Amino acid sequence: MSRVSSPTFRDSLSVSLTVGAYGVAFGAAAVANGFSVLQSCLLSLLTFSGASQFAVVGVIGAGGSAISGIATASLLGIRNGLYGVLMAPILQVRGLKRLVAAHVTIDESTGVSLSQESRGLKAMREGFWLTGFGVFLFWNLFTLAGALGAKAMGDPSAWGLDAAVPAAFLGLVWPRLKNTTDKTLAIVAAIFAIATTPFLPAGLPIIGTALLAVIAGLWAKK
Amino acid sequence: MSNTLWIGVIGTSVIAFALKFAGHSVPEKLLSHPLIKRINLLIPIALLSALVAVQSVTAKSSIVFDHRLAGLGAAILALFFKAPFPIVVLSAAITSAAVYNLF
Numbered sequence: 440m441s442r443v444s445s446p447t448f449r450d451s452l453s454v455s456l457t458v459g460a461y462g463v464a465f466g467a468a469a470v471a472n473g474f475s476v477l478q479s480c481l482l483s484l485l486t487f488s489g490a491s492q493f494a495v496v497g498v499i500g501a502g503g504s505a506i507s508g509i510a511t512a513s514l515l516g517i518r519n520g521l522y523g524v525l526m527a528p529i530l531q532v533r534g535l536k537r538l539v540a541a542h543v544t545i546d547e548s549t550g551v552s553l554s555q556e557s558r559g560l561k562a563m564r565e566g567f568w569l570t571g572f573g574v575f576l577f578w579n580l581f582t583l584a585g586a587l588g589a590k591a592m593g594d595p596s597a598w599g600l601d602a603a604v605p606a607a608f609l610g611l612v613w614p615r616l617k618n619t620t621d622k623t624l625a626i627v628a629a630i631f632a633i634a635t636t637p638f639l640p641a642g643l644p645i646i647g648t649a650l651l652a653v654i655a656g657l658w659a660k661k
Numbered sequence: 662m663s664n665t666l667w668i669g670v671i672g673t674s675v676i677a678f679a680l681k682f683a684g685h686s687v688p689e690k691l692l693s694h695p696l697i698k699r700i701n702l703l704i705p706i707a708l709l710s711a712l713v714a715v716q717s718v719t720a721k722s723s724i725v726f727d728h729r730l731a732g733l734g735a736a737i738l739a740l741f742f743k744a745p746f747p748i749v750v751l752s753a754a755i756t757s758a759a760v761y762n763l764f
Contacts, residue, residue, distance in 0.1 A: 460747070461746060461747075464746075464747075464750050473666065474666055474670075475666075478666055478667070478670050481670050481674070482670055482673065482674065485670075485671075485674035485677075485678070486670075486673050486674045486677045487677070488677050488681075490705060490709065491673060491677055492673070493712070494708065494709075494712060495669050495670075495673045496669075497712045497715075497716055498712075499665060499666060499669045500716075501715055501716065501719070502721055502722075504665065505664075505665045505666075505668035505669045505672060506672075508665075508669045508672075508673070509668070509669060509672040509673050509676060511708055512673040512676070512677070513673070513676040513677070513680065514704055514708060515704070515705055515708060515709075516676065516677045516680045516681070517680060517701055517704070518701055518705070519677070519680055519681045519684065520680040520681060520683050520684035521684060521698070521701060522681075522684060523681055523682070523683065523684020523685040523686075524684045524685075524687065526684075526685065527684070527685045527686075537682075537685055537686075538682065540685060541678065541681040541682040541684070541685045542678060542681065544681045544684065544685070596728065596757075596758075596761045597758060597761060597762060598754065598758055599728075599732055599753065599754030599755055599756070599757040599758030599759075599761070600754065601716075601728075601729055601732075601757065602717070602728065602729040602731070602732025602733060602736075602753045602754055602756070602757030602758075603732070603750050603751075603753055603754040603757075604716050605712070605713045605714075605716035605717040605729065605732075605733055605736075605753070606732060606733060606735075606736035606749055606750050606752075606753030606754070607746075607749075607750050608709050608712045608713045608716065609709075609713045609733065609736050609737070609740065609749070610736070610740070610746045610749045610750060611705075611709055612705070612706055612709035612710055612713065613740045615702075615705060615706050615709075616706065620703070621703070621706055624703055624706050624707055624710070625706050625707070625710040626710070628706070628707040628708075628710040628711045628714075629710045629711060629713060629714035630714070631711065632710075632711035632712075632714045632715050633714045633715070633718055633719065633724060636715060636719045636722055636723070636724060637722050637723060637724065641721070641722065644711065644715060645708060645711040645712055645715055646708070647711075648707040648708060648710070648711040649704055649707060649708060651707050652700060652703040652704040652706065652707035652708075653700055653703075653704075655703050655707075656696060656699045656700035656703050657696070659699060659703075
């Protein structure tokens with residue numbers, strides 16, 4: 440990373456700031472679900488993958504076991520592995536650098552990097568590192584702010600925090616609903632989760648819908 | 662409960678990193694099957710939708726319709742009008758808090 444071309448820098452910074460600011464919602468959600476400020480911050484520092492973090496606090500907060508929380512979060516983290524497959528040949532790093540690269544391999548760093556393709560390999564690498572580190576910095580700062588803010592507020596319901604959490608999930612899933620299969624799956628998964636809640640142990644109604652996704656994937660092939 | 666939370670924090674973090682690092686280390690062919698790619702796009706849709714549902718209308722193991730549903734309605738409305746993420750979350754929070762405090 441010697442000299443940074445300015446369009447790549449601008450793309451990375453704007454993504455980092457916007458996405459990092461969502462960290463407020465996560466910090467608040469974690470605290471509203473019973474996690475401490477320290478635990479909320481550790482999730483952002485160590486897990487560093489928004490959807491997985493929201494999932495583990497959501498599942499455990501709803502009374503689910505640690506295992507179902509971890510399993511749900513991990514299923515959402517599989518896509519980061521697929522991003523790693525795409526990024527490894529572009530970054531060409533080994534040793535410690537590869538460990539760091541893996542940690543900041545998320546939707547945004549991969550997305551910005553791939554969008555720099557027309558500017559060449561160097562810009563793709565810069566886009567990855569700048570966005571990865573940028574999101575990491577802002578995501579963690581804003582998580583702390585959100586967690587402290589939520590803690591100061593007290594009763595989560597009085598401030599609407601208990602509704603902000605599902606709204607945040609909805610905001611994450613909405614842009615992914617592109618075709619009929621996606622939309623049908625979303626509705627069926629929601630109905631399945633509500634309908635099985637009185638019968639299944641907490642957490643299972645959520646992770647059980649992963650099976651619906653597999654069925655939908657096989658179905659859509661036809 | 663506090664053990665559950667810590668196991669959740671540490672377990673999620675360890676697996677999240679393992680998945681990311683595995684991606685950087687395995688040959689591309691292993692994960693590039695079209696069916697795996699398609700299912701991988703669908704899994705977040707199913708899980709996130711289920712989370713929206715469970716967090717909006719259930720409490721412990723019962724189905725409960727309360728102020729949160731009003732908040733979710735506001736979020737859906739905001740998304741229909743293509744509002745950005747912070748507005749979606751804020752409108753849900755404000756609506757839900759209003760219903761909770763007023764009724």
